[in-house]
Amino acid sequence: MTNLSAVKRKNQGFKEKIEAESGQSVTSCYQCGKCTGGCPLSFAMDYAPRQIVRMVQLNMKDRALNNSTIWLCATCSTCTARCPREVDLAAVMDTLRIEARHQGIKPKEKDVALFHDIFLNSVKKSGRVFEMGMTVAYNMKSGNLMQDAELGLPMFVKNKLNLTPDKIKGAKEVKKIFDKVKEIEKVEGGH
Amino acid sequence: MKYAYFPGCSLHSMAEEYNMATELVMEDLNVELREIPDWNCCGSTPAHTTSHLLPVALPARNLAIIEKEGLDVVAPCAACYNRFKAANKELNEDDDLKETVNEIIEMDYQANVEVLNLIEVFQNDDVMEILEEKVNVELKNIKPAVYYGCLLTRPPEVTEFDDAENPQSMDQIMEAIGAEPVEWTHKVECCGGSLVMARSEVVLKLSRDILKAAKQAGANCIVTACPLCHANLDMRQEQINKKFGDDFNMPIFYFTQLIGAALGHSKKNLGLKRHFIGSEGLLGSLVG
Numbered sequence: 351m352t353n354l355s356a357v358k359r360k361n362q363g364f365k366e367k368i369e370a371e372s373g374q375s376v377t378s379c380y381q382c383g384k385c386t387g388g389c390p391l392s393f394a395m396d397y398a399p400r401q402i403v404r405m406v407q408l409n410m411k412d413r414a415l416n417n418s419t420i421w422l423c424a425t426c427s428t429c430t431a432r433c434p435r436e437v438d439l440a441a442v443m444d445t446l447r448i449e450a451r452h453q454g455i456k457p458k459e460k461d462v463a464l465f466h467d468i469f470l471n472s473v474k475k476s477g478r479v480f481e482m483g484m485t486v487a488y489n490m491k492s493g494n495l496m497q498d499a500e501l502g503l504p505m506f507v508k509n510k511l512n513l514t515p516d517k518i519k520g521a522k523e524v525k526k527i528f529d530k531v532k533e534i535e536k537v538e539g540g541h
Numbered sequence: 542m543k544y545a546y547f548p549g550c551s552l553h554s555m556a557e558e559y560n561m562a563t564e565l566v567m568e569d570l571n572v573e574l575r576e577i578p579d580w581n582c583c584g585s586t587p588a589h590t591t592s593h594l595l596p597v598a599l600p601a602r603n604l605a606i607i608e609k610e611g612l613d614v615v616a617p618c619a620a621c622y623n624r625f626k627a628a629n630k631e632l633n634e635d636d637d638l639k640e641t642v643n644e645i646i647e648m649d650y651q652a653n654v655e656v657l658n659l660i661e662v663f664q665n666d667d668v669m670e671i672l673e674e675k676v677n678v679e680l681k682n683i684k685p686a687v688y689y690g691c692l693l694t695r696p697p698e699v700t701e702f703d704d705a706e707n708p709q710s711m712d713q714i715m716e717a718i719g720a721e722p723v724e725w726t727h728k729v730e731c732c733g734g735s736l737v738m739a740r741s742e743v744v745l746k747l748s749r750d751i752l753k754a755a756k757q758a759g760a761n762c763i764v765t766a767c768p769l770c771h772a773n774l775d776m777r778q779e780q781i782n783k784k785f786g787d788d789f790n791m792p793i794f795y796f797t798q799l800i801g802a803a804l805g806h807s808k809k810n811l812g813l814k815r816h817f818i819g820s821e822g823l824l825g826s827l828v829g
Contacts, residue, residue, distance in 0.1 A: 371593065390730060390733075390747055391731075391743065391747075394740070394743050422740065422743070424586075424691075424731055424733060424734045424735075424736055425586060425589070425590065425691075425734075426691040426695065426731035426734070427691060427695035427696045428691070428695065428729075430695065431694075431695045431697055438696060438698075440696065444589055444590055445593075447590050448590070448591065448593065451591065459739065459740070461738070461739035461740070462736065462740065464739070465587070465735065465738045465739045466586070466587035466590055466591055467587075467591075469585070469735075470584070470587050470588065470591060470595075473581070473582040473584065473599070477579075477581040478550045478581060478582045479550040479582050481550070481551075481554050481555055485738075488738055492739075497738075497741070498741075500780075501776060504817060505555075505776070508814070508815045508816075508817070509557075509815060510554070510555050510557075510815060511554075511555075512553075512554045516550070516553055516554070518579050518580070518581060519579050520581065520602075523581075523602065523646075523647070524581045524582075524599075524602070526647075527595070527598050527599065527645055528595070530598075530644075531595045531598055531645060534594060534641070535593070535594060
């Protein structure tokens, strides 16, 4: 059993932080479960989206930041569109993922986080995504070397694979955007 | 009519056929598209799940370039469209954020650019009139399940486009070119999107549900306006058949490809041969 009073004392301010950063009133949620009912990914998650909201309401920081749900959320925003309390739950999920990263918590769905990193690295490098380079890098780092190998040849034949990156003239400007954002968020995140 | 045009990364690579068909169709309809010089990636899902600032700053650089040219922008990719709209909304609601982002991009963006998806271009009477006038191939027995997915309509406060649960605008375009869109259940369901790399089995299930719903509704093809939906439904269809023992053979079209077919363009020029699931059987002699 979780001693909620102790959890609340230890993590005081967590709910307020998530509310401030997401711009959402998590407090408003009355736990109807409509978000979970419509969530296309809920079948694969360890906690239902509704439960994640409850964890935030109760300042259960550790559990709210360490679960598969926040990583499997595809941000399709079905929950957001249907919430009778007007909570943008997809925005809350974004905030929880970002907070988990700031806190250095190992993502429970490590490949999801890895894919996001590799995608952004590709943009940082050339200003646009280089699909083929990104896929190779992802397969190497995830250890799934042969993932989708059977798609490679038909993609090549159908001319769906660009073999060189689409590097823009302003690639340096884009890299600068990444660097500046990192600097600002480092200070604001306090880590 | 003249717009700035933001093709996005997919339309320059995997979804190049969407770009090809869009350019042909827009030219036919007297809509001038001017590709933004030196545009950068919108950041897509990876940016907004990783940072609060990056998903605003990356689109803002593009939008600032467009604002200088004094045009509104058309973004055919559902993801780019969504990120542009989201960035604009955040910037318009928060002056401090606007200041920070302008410092980051070292440009002055006032968030005045209007962002349209490609379907919205057809919500103009002149464009529809020209379209109806120029249709010269009857798309007989083409029964598309018109698939909108997530990013065109949600969150509704961001996109402010059509109805979030039962959108109609793309169906109406299909009717205008003589196709017969079916009523179906999965118009706005999620295909799993970018989770396909990390958790492909989850995406195969979601995409299978969509194919199944389309088939059950009597559709003989699916029409989309999103490169990621297209990739999941077309390129992964064989994996779905293998995994679940299905026998789907459902052509997936970008909606401008079918419009282009109705306007008399060839399979080759519309990039139909780039798809994994062939459409020769369905389109037969309709398209040259």
